[in-house]
Amino acid sequence: GENVEQHPSTLSVQEGDSAVIKCTYSDSASNYFPWYKQELGKRPQLIIDIRSNVGEKKDQRIAVTLNKTAKHFSLHITETQPEDSAVYFCAATSGADGLTFGKGTHLIIQP
């Protein structure tokens, strides 16, 4: 089955700086790569996703890049703000099955 590794487990950045979270996956058949944000006490919610026919996708301050050859994908957040503080999960899947998630990154935005 699929295995997703996520790094770092904790990331602390100054407000206004950029944050990058990286994930690798093992199954070359995976073709859908979403990122979820989970604020304290709340449910995970999708913030951005990318499919295997695209190398990069951007939505305002958030971008995701995908390198299928190397089997890794990354989340980039620019101009970080206090409300970006949360746990972020990457995931991968090859079909309509359940997503396989990374272990999560706790992003801390320092004022």
Next chain:
Amino acid sequence: DVKVTQSSRYLVKRTGEKVFLECVQDMDHENMFWYRQDPGLGLRLIYFSYDVKMKEKGDIPEGYSVSREKKERFSLILESASTNQTSMYLCASRPGYGELFFGEGSRLTVL
């Protein structure tokens, strides 16, 4: 707005009790999932279902069973609860290959 509703937010049970966690979605999604979330371990898939009366094992099915008698409802059953099943349980639904929508979660404590 997609709504995934979990019947109980907090439960406290004793070792050996039978536990039912109920989940209902209102968007006619084919696929439903049960995940378990533990600190440092991310979200792990317990069981999922493609259709009524169908079920598939996820990554950690031991000690759990599921029931899907109606398309909108997916239940997780702990036949004999144990302390190592103390966790946050998240139900989710997905329209085929699209976004995964989560419920608010059910925090189960087994004493």
